[in-house]
Amino acid sequence: MTDQTGRKAALIIGAGDATGAAIARRFARGGYAACVTRRSADKLAGLVEAIRAEGSEAHGFAADARKEEDVVALVERIEREVGPIEVMVFNIGANVPSSILEETARKYFKIWEMACFSAFLTGREVAKRMVERERGTIIFTGATASLRGSANFVAFSGAKHALRALAQSMARELQPKNIHVAHVVIDGAIDTDFIRETFPERYALKDQDGILNPDHIAENYWHLHSQPRDAWTHELDLRPWSERW
Numbered sequence: 001m002t003d004q005t006g007r008k009a010a011l012i013i014g015a016g017d018a019t020g021a022a023i024a025r026r027f028a029r030g031g032y033a034a035c036v037t038r039r040s041a042d043k044l045a046g047l048v049e050a051i052r053a054e055g056s057e058a059h060g061f062a063a064d065a066r067k068e069e070d071v072v073a074l075v076e077r078i079e080r081e082v083g084p085i086e087v088m089v090f091n092i093g094a095n096v097p098s099s100i101l102e103e104t105a106r107k108y109f110k111i112w113e114m115a116c117f118s119a120f121l122t123g124r125e126v127a128k129r130m131v132e133r134e135r136g137t138i139i140f141t142g143a144t145a146s147l148r149g150s151a152n153f154v155a156f157s158g159a160k161h162a163l164r165a166l167a168q169s170m171a172r173e174l175q176p177k178n179i180h181v182a183h184v185v186i187d188g189a190i191d192t193d194f195i196r197e198t199f200p201e202r203y204a205l206k207d208q209d210g211i212l213n214p215d216h217i218a219e220n221y222w223h224l225h226s227q228p229r230d231a232w233t234h235e236l237d238l239r240p241w242s243e244r245w
Contacts (some may be wrong), residue, residue, distance in 0.1 A: 005081030007057075009033045012077075013065050013122050014092035019141070021047045021215035023089050026222050028056035035078050037061045045164040065092060065118035075125040076237045081209040084133060087225055088126040091118045091141045094159060108155040112230065115159035119166055127170065130179050137180045138166045144187045171234050179233050182224045187239035188212050210242050 002150045010027035014020050015036035028034040028051045036044050036058065042062030051058035059082060063070045078085055096116035098107065123138055130136030144150070146164040149157035164183055171181035189202045189211040196203040205211055217238060224233060239245060 005019070007033055008086045009055040009078055009083045010087040010148065010178045011035045011036050011037070011078060011085050011122075011126065012120060012140060013037050013088065013090045013118070014141075015044060015047060016093075016192075017188055018045075018214045019186075020089075020091040021219050022218035023091065023152040023221050024058065025051055025056075026215070027060055027087060030222060031043070031056070033057040033059065033082050035059050035082060035085075037065070037066050037074065064202070065122055066113040066143075068121055071118075071121040071125055075122075079129060084131060084137070085126050087137045087139070088122060089139045090122055090139070090222060092118055093143075095143065095145075095153075095156050098155065099152050100154045100155075103154055108150075108158075109153040112159045112162070115156065115202070116166065119163050123166065123170055127174060127179065131174070131177050134178045136178075137169065138174075139221055139224060140164075141180045142167075142183050144185070146183070146185050147187075150220070168234070175232070180225070180227070182233060183235045184217075184221065184224075185235065186210070186212065186217065187237055187245055188243040189240075190214060190217070190224045205240075205242070210240050212225040212238060212240060 004046045005172040012020050012024045015024050024034040028140035034051055036047060038044055041060050041062035062076055063074045065071055073180045092114050094111045096111055119140055140163055142164055143160050145153055145157040145160040167181055167183035174181055191211050191213055
């Protein structure tokens with residue numbers, strides 16, 4: 001299931017400080033070379049060092065997933081220098097609220113680029129390699145906005161709806177080729193600095209298991225990848241026990 005050197009890579013697009021980092025650490029513990037990306041490589045140094053300190057392999061790459069040339073070069077470099085990409089997790093958020101009365105065309109387009117177009121680019125490039133090898137897992141991180149549009153989130157909801165459609169289309173095309181494509185709906189607040197600083201009343205629910213733990217999210221991603229192909233999950237939704245839905 002790997003190349004001649006025995007190495008296999010897990011590519012995490014959007015390895016932020018919470019969920020993306022937790023996913024990278026989980027796949028590294030599972031024996032994968034964690035290849036993590038953000039637009040700024042400096043922001044990846046701590047994560048890469050932490051994974052290596054645990055005795056696992058990690059590599060940080062600066063790449064703008066909205067740019068086709070960056071994505072093509074990134075995938076080619078990992079396949080050449082690290083190993084075959086067995087897993088790709090797309091984890092870019094772009095959750096920026098705005099009233100429809102104040103939303104600008106520029107910001108709307110940028111959010112779509114970040115949350116959907118970049119997923120198409122990365123999904124396409126890794127799928128090309130996976131189809132040749134007849135194996136692989138592609139996981140897209142969705143949100144509540146993937147299922148329903150909320151007031152003041154017109155751009156984010158549109159992008160996340162489109163991401164869900166992309167995942168469904170890819171799954172129907174690639175699953176018969178032994179490529180597992182999954183979409184994860186994260187329905188609830190996550191334990192992040194943003195939630196702690198912006199929504200302190202919500203963050204206060206952490207001690208009651210009222211917000212999502214990034215490590216527990218990561219464990220579900222690992223489970224998706226590990227599923228036997230006679231029982232693949234395409235869409236998984238995760239939310240705290242107390243979250244309304």
